[in-house]
Amino acid sequence: MWTTGPADSFDAERRYLVWGLAGLPLAIAIVMIVSFSAGGAGNPEEPERFPGIDSLHVTTDHGDVEIVGIDGGDVLVTRRAQGDAPRAESWGGGSLTIGQVCDESLVCTSLRDTPQDHTDYVLHVPRDLDVTVHSRNGDITLRGLRGRVDARAADGTVHRDPPTPAPSPSGTA
Structure with missing residues (x-):
């Protein structure tokens, strides 16, 4: 026992x-x-450098996008993942495309994300870069850009600061 x-x-x-x-x-x-x-989640990654880019195309469902014009020549991309965030980026021929998946025949479809699982982007680009950015539910912020800009947000907001003037030949703005 x-x-x-x-x-x-x-x-x-x-x-x-x-x-x-x-x-x-x-x-x-x-x-x-x-x-x-x-x-x-929520912490930004180190910026990734993309040299030789002359056009930028960004498409998001829920991610916020901030694009800042700088005096440098490369595009710097910083990502902030939220949840199990999908992401898609492709570049070549002078173009950087974010948020679309393209196959070999160049047929592209938008990446689908959710309010809980998405990627926010901060992009530092040359001031004169041509930019196209579309978002369904995210906010778009544009600062210091002088190139052509096509920015649309269906249910988000688009904030645009006035473009930074080009320097005059005498060195004053």
Whole structure:
């Protein structure tokens, strides 16, 4: 017959303590893996540089897009993933396309995202770049651009700062 006395309860407590301490590093590792594999939801990635771009096309369902004109020659793209955010980018022939999936025959379809799972973009582009940006539900912010701009937001808003004037030949604006 089994009896539970003070010695048995002490051994059981010690077993739980040993297993708990042994499992603690595993629990911490799991939490860290889940945190990092979530893509740092909401945390921006490091900017990616795209040289030689002379036209930009951005299409989103829910992501916000901010495009800032700069004096540099490359396009810098910073992404902020929300949830399990899908993304699609393609470039070549001087064009950068964001938010559309194109096949070999150049037939493109818009990437579908959701309010919970989408990517917000901040793009730093040459001031004179031609820009097309369309969003269904996201907001669009445009700053310091001088090139042709086609910006439309069906249920979001379009904010546009006045273009930055080109410098005059004498060096004053």
